[in-house]
Amino acid sequence: MSEKIIEFRKVNKYYGKFHALKDINFNVNKGEKIVICGPSGSGKSTLIRCINGLEQHQDGDIIVQGNVVEKTLKNIEVVRKEIGMVFQQFNLFPHLTILDNCALAPTWVKKIPKKKAEEIAMEHLKMVKISEQANKFPGQLSGGQQQRAAIARALCMSPQIMLFDEPTSALDAEMIKEVLEIMIDLAKAGMTMVVVSHEMGFAKTVADRVIFMDDGKIVEIKKTKEFFENPENERTKLFLSQILK
């Protein structure tokens, strides 16, 4: 069997009294691509954000690359260094140029010399096809360009795992395509990816498995082909019929 890179064991998460994740169990293998879908408020963001400790879980174990994510987040920086994250709202740093956005964490977190960090940044900006924007500020770029810059920024830390939380939901159709292309390239390069997305076309081309969530629970988790052809649960069927319309 292939190597487990992320493990969830009976994970529970509460926001105050609200039970947001209920007994979550699943594994992600190295190099695997997982797409998570489900209705709004079902806990997709919460789940993905527990992986790198942007949310704390209260119960159960999360293990990333053999490191237990402590419930107190004591060791979280070790875990985070290996995980890149891309957000719906891009979250680029508006006071820095695109190049500096990318070089900042490598220089200060990984202590790579600035020159070298900028070279690495430039390489990744080329990969996401916006190297000519390197010296602009985020506010001067289109949404699609900003999201690609954000992907480059995460990749500059050479992560083992990439998390995407609805990376294309804030974009127009035209820009969605350019971002998805980059993500497909990344998948082909063998990156382990966990993607929250409603882009079912993307899921079909890229995902190894698809997770369907509802009401804080994993309702269904299946190989992509089976997921789309043979959904078992009624809620999954309903959801798919709505979204594939």
Place this chain on the structure above:
Amino acid sequence: MQIENIKNWLKINLFSSWYYSLISIIIIYYFLLIFPKFLDWAVFNATFIGNEKSDCKSSGACWVFIKVWFNKLIYGFYPEKDLWRINLSFFILIFTISLSFFIKDKFKIYILFFLILIFPIIAFVLIKGGFGLEYIETREWGGLSLTFILTFFGIIFAFPLGILLALGRRSELFFIRYFSLLFIEFWRGIPLITVIFAAAIMFPIFLPQGLNVDKLLRVAVGIAIFESAYIAEVVRGGLQSLPKGQYEAAKSLGMGYWKMNFLVILPQAIKAVIPGITNTFIALFKDTPLIILVGLLELLGMVNLAKSNSYWLGLAVEGYLFVGIIFWFFSFILSRYSQNLEKKFSSERY
């Protein structure tokens, strides 16, 4: 063409409707009534030449007063032969600040570093003495130079402290959060005069016997702590204006608390509140005269002293006008500088 433009301007700005016209006319009338009188007093009938009050025979202002007392107004009772030490300090300060206008952005951090960490030491040794320079007691310091010293000290002390307090107030650690909260609310809740009195008079009572902290230093620290509470609240406003996503992006890149704050959060938060910070510093600058209450004489204090000198009685107006102009001038420069910064940052971003 020119006249056409002027006409248009007047119409738009002063006479756009009958009530605006009325207000404009009233204001212009009073201006014409008062301004010539003021000019007569301040310039045409004023006396500029001479060395004594008796040289001022006209009905106008007696600027001789300012001229004779000039050195005292600027340097206080600092020994005449050592004035170069103060001058040199200020020259270094002004030189470094001007330099920052001409060099590349990435070197500016070194200038800041110099101004915050190295310059204060140089200036302290120069002005106070040591390393072969004769010691000059702080009670001999005074005048405008003391105003500057207090303001500068206040800024470089209050700014970092204020930032830490602002961070502390939003900390997740219970003790740090409540300590910061209490600290800020305590200092914001008492008047500056009380702080100055307490620092000068009450504080020494609590010191162990034999330990003696310079009065000026006590007062300066008191003022700086007082202002830091205001800076903290201003900076907190900036911190609150940042979206949560900025924190999350920084965290997801593996940054810990300090890196996240110093590389990502504070640069944005501080830029967002430059006007508020400038305001606080201008207030600090203009509050320094209060130290007169504990016998320390900065610019205004020196004027007070000079005008009650038996040879120079009755020249308060000239003195206060001089002080007013100086305070206005430097406050104005500070405010322009901050507008400059704001513009620069906003053009940088969009």
